[in-house]
Every structure is written in structure tokens, then in C-alpha cells.
Amino acid sequence: MLHQLVRYVLAPTARLVYRPRVHGLENVPADGPVILAANHRAVLDTAVISLVVRRRVQFLGKAEYFTAGGIRGRLMAAAMDGLGYIPVERGNAHAGLAALNAxxxxxxxxxxxxxxxEGTRSLDGRxxxxxxxxxxxxxxxxxxxVPVALTGTEKLMPRGGKIPRPARISVRFGxxxxxxxxxxxxxxxRRAATDEVMAAIQALSQQEYVNSYHRRPDENIA
Incomplete structure (x- = not known):
């Protein structure tokens, strides 16, 4: 029910308001298993992918998004479910295996x-x-x-922002x-296949590529 609301009401409304430029959507098969491997620029990337792809797409989401109490918590859980999130516990030794199993x-x-x-959002656009x-x-x-390149979503929802801003965004499917x-x-x-995927994403996004894992500022400890 919630997915239908997202697909038939929220998605067309969002496309009308923000007018995302979408290229190569025909590369996403209409049915059957498919992995969408995307760059990560902003917190709204997941919503953008869900709104432009014409089939249900599922993602991993923090389990705490689904467990908060009160009306606000229930609304959050409903929204996350409607967007296709799968709750996964993080911060324990089995988190990576649980994510792959999901x-x-x-x-x-x-x-x-x-x-x-990349595992986390890029803080510098690379x-x-x-x-x-x-x-x-x-x-x-x-x-x-299917490699996916998101452009402009960091302007749609800058770091620390609470409300989406008007911004032209593009989504390219390779x-x-x-x-x-x-x-x-x-x-x-596994390393060779992953590098091939990242090269395809880079070709679509034209981002500068860094051949090292992304590190958050609080991880840069000498």
C-alpha cells in the first residue's frame, strides 16, 4: 500500500516539482533481479533513485529508523518502508553479513x-x-x-539541511x-569486478576518482 502511494502519488509529484533529468532508464530491466550500484552524494540519494525508477527498489536502512516510538516514529517507519528500506542492525560484528544476506x-x-x-556519502564530491x-x-x-550516477543531489539537500531545496538533479543509468x-x-x-563497477560509475558521473576508501573526518586520527 505504501509503496503504491510512493509510486503513483509521491513519485509523479516529485518529478513534476524537481524535474530530474533521467538518462538511460531503459537500462534498468522491468523485472528480474538487478543490482543498482550508485555513487553517494547526499542523504536524499535513496529517495531520488526510488522516485525515478519505475519498479520497486530496496535499500538497506538503519534499524533504528523503524523502532522509534510515538506517532513521529511510526510515520518515519512507514515512510522508510514505502521507499523500500530494509532495516538492518549496524555497529556489530554481524552487520556486514546481515547486509549481504538482506x-x-x-x-x-x-x-x-x-x-x-563507497559505503558512505562523499564529503568532497569525489x-x-x-x-x-x-x-x-x-x-x-x-x-x-547497473551503474548509477547521481549529480546535483548534494545541492538538493546540503549537509545539515532539513528541507529539500530547488535544484536541478540528474540520474544516469549505465x-x-x-x-x-x-x-x-x-x-x-571481487576486487576486479568492483573496480569495473566503479569505473562505470565514474564514466557516468565524471567525478574525480580516489583509489582509497572514504574516511569520515572523525576517522582521520593519527
Missing amino acids: GQQVLNAGGAFAIYP LYRGHTGVAVLAFSTGAPV QPLDFSAWTEHNLRA
């Missing part, structure tokens, strides 16, 4: 699953090295990977990458 379940059921290989979870999902499910024929699934293969 993605595999979506893909094995023939769904669309979106992932940010594109950082991808974590290999995207390759693990592609190898384990056989799902094609040609699907098929890793189903890869026979090696070891660490080297």
Missing part, C-alpha cells in the same frame, strides 16, 4: 536492490574506492549490475554489467 534475499526473489559501493560487497552480491546471485560468466570468485576477482 541483499541476496531481495535479488533471489527477483527484486531490485540498490547499493552504494568518487572513492568501492567496497567489494557489490561483487559478492553479483557473484552469489548472478544479477546484473549499461548493465554481467559478471555471471566469471568463474573465479576469490578476493582478486
Whole structure:
């Protein structure tokens, strides 16, 4: 019900108001498993992808988004569910495995699953090295990977902002990458496949690429 509200009411309204420029949407299959691997510029990236793709897309979300009490908490949980978030606990030793398992379940059921290989939002606009979870999902499910480049979402919702601002944004979907024929699934293969995905995202976004993992300011401890 909530997904239908997002798809048939919220999505057309948002597209009318913000008029996102969408390119290559035909590269996203209408059905069957697919991984959408995107760069990550702003907190609203997930909403933008959900609103422009014409099928239900699921993402990972912090479990606490679904557990807050009161009316506000219930509204938040309903909104997150409508946008396709899957609650996953974070901050424990099993979080990474739980995240991969959640993605595999979506893909094995023939769904669309979106992932940010960088792992976190870019704070300086550059594109950082991808974590290999995207390759693990592609190898384990056989799902094609569609690279996605978001541009302008950092202006739509700047850091610290609470209300979206008027801004022109664009979403580019690249040609699907098929890793189903890869026979090696070891660490080297996962790294190579992930690098191929990141190169495709960079070609679409034209961001400067940094061949190291993104670090938050509070992680830069000598």
C-alpha cells in the first residue's frame, strides 16, 4: 500500500516539482533481479533513485529508523518502508553479513536492490574506492549490475539541511554489467569486478576518482 502511494502519488509529484533529468532508464530491466550500484552524494540519494525508477527498489536502512516510538516514529517507519528500506542492525560484528544476506534475499526473489559501493556519502564530491560487497552480491546471485550516477543531489539537500531545496538533479543509468560468466570468485576477482563497477560509475558521473576508501573526518586520527 505504501509503496503504491510512493509510486503513483509521491513519485509523479516529485518529478513534476524537481524535474530530474533521467538518462538511460531503459537500462534498468522491468523485472528480474538487478543490482543498482550508485555513487553517494547526499542523504536524499535513496529517495531520488526510488522516485525515478519505475519498479520497486530496496535499500538497506538503519534499524533504528523503524523502532522509534510515538506517532513521529511510526510515520518515519512507514515512510522508510514505502521507499523500500530494509532495516538492518549496524555497529556489530554481524552487520556486514546481515547486509549481504538482506541483499541476496531481495535479488533471489527477483527484486531490485540498490547499493552504494563507497559505503558512505562523499564529503568532497569525489568518487572513492568501492567496497567489494557489490561483487559478492553479483557473484552469489548472478544479477546484473547497473551503474548509477547521481549529480546535483548534494545541492538538493546540503549537509545539515532539513528541507529539500530547488535544484536541478540528474540520474544516469549505465549499461548493465554481467559478471555471471566469471568463474573465479576469490578476493582478486571481487576486487576486479568492483573496480569495473566503479569505473562505470565514474564514466557516468565524471567525478574525480580516489583509489582509497572514504574516511569520515572523525576517522582521520593519527
